[in-house]
Amino acid sequence: MTHPTETGRERPAAIKAVPVRHPGRWVAIAVLAVLVAMFLHLIFTNAGFRWSFIFTSYAPGKRGVMFTEPVLEGLRGTILLTVFSMLIGVGLGIVIAIMRLSPNKVLSTVAWVYTWFFRAVPRLVLAVIFGNLNILWTRIGFGLPFDKQIGQLFGIDNFDGQIFSVKSTDLLAGFVAGMIALGLSEAAYMAEIVRAGIQSIDEGQSEAAVALGMSRGQVLRRIVLPQAMRVIVPPTGNEVIAMVKDTSLVAYVPVTGELFFQLQQVEARTFVVLPCLVAALLWYLIICSVLMVIQFFVERHFSKGYGAAGKARQRLRDIQVEQGGRITT
């Protein structure tokens, strides 16, 4: 018996069924709506928030506290501190991750010790320590280690093996101290993230690249890291956002040009507590929201060649081409 592939029967009408009801969801939505209304009621009926203090004018002749000059300065400081400490963190983190994965035991041990130390010390403590390091070493320089001791060994007093040095109060104070403290701490976390990313890539990838004659550096830069970015970017986004918030710790270095410190200063001058805190909260919300949008686009960039979306787009294109249509994508 043969079965015709086309039956020639008419296509039955599309199914029109009564969908399953979810009464539980409606109850949950109602409960949430009431809670949201209660929350809005709490915020907008309490005069203590003093919205005009935050947005329009906090004192006669001044702008709202969110937009006053010192607070905007602080905002700039917070953003710069985030950017620079993340640059240190990511750069150093990649180096440490690569060291950690090195077949050389010395390199991998040094990397392990680094991550162990900086992950174990709280950032607040680290920030304070870096703010006070200039007590311990009055000058910071680069040169031969143990130069004085070596000099004495050969009978030379005050042998100077320093190539250059600066006064540590110039270098290790305020902003720079905070930046280094946060950056070094961040590098430890970034190293772990980068290592996880590199290890997530199939061994076959670097084998194929090496078999083509690529050097180890090329394999890392061109093949492994670009793929590892898919794994590295989401947790790094978390790290950036956490860093925005952790910059408030450098107030203890002390660094004055930072958002939260500046708002606390206004608070101390005006004795208006809560609106200042809300202003800080709003600024952090805004910065982090912008960062999350950036993260979305970065993630999309590094997911090239992966994922159902790309496949679907390609399939659509193939169909269009087959049907003689114009390629639109």
Add this chain to the structure above:
Amino acid sequence: MTEMVRAESVHKSFGSLEVLKGVDLTVPQGGVSCVLGPSGSGKSTFLRCINHLDKLDAGRILVDGELVGYRERGGKLHELSERDVAKQRQTIGMVFQRFNLFPHMTALDNVMEAPCRVKRESKAEVRDRALALLDRVGLAEKVDNYPGQLSGGQQQRVAIARALAMRPKVMLFDEPTSALDPELVGEVLEVMKGLARDGMTMIVVTHEIGFAREVADEVVFMDGGVVVEKGPPAEIIANPQQERTKAFLSKVL
């Protein structure tokens, strides 16, 4: 005919497990050797020793008269630097069982990557060559697709084009069709037959007896880390002398 690949008494152990126990092989220029044998017989490891992906413990391998991975000076072997090994690998193409295409690059970029980055050839020239190679493996339509958008057979053909783009003197195939759906095996074998016809020196580890019979100049049967039997395909496949070869062939034919 000049010798392209010469392996002498190659030994390789992983820990206490000795995988290769003295393998010899010579392939003349333009010759095609098919290596057959049960899994775990050391075929793939032997292939990986030829381009130094695995370091051999004893014996030596020469490609085009040049010692692979070492330099002999004053009767003593010196390990080659990473850079020199990379240079040798440029002349030895390899195709893997699981393709190992770079998933973040299009088919064309996969093929262009090594000539552009490693040999630093001009991009326009490499592009023309890459397009010609992809056309040759029947993928002219797919140059802008990412590997994830290609079937296994298409991916493996891109991988072959990628290896050829470096103009290798010899091509190593490590079970190139073992990870493919049965209906896709043919298209990859066709490309390999074309290569063999064009005079490429090839060493092919495979389970495709039909391919070996048709294309190989020499069939090498390996088991337990040694070459059990080798010779022209007509003899080895149709009329094996060794018991182990007979047992293996009776299972796969």
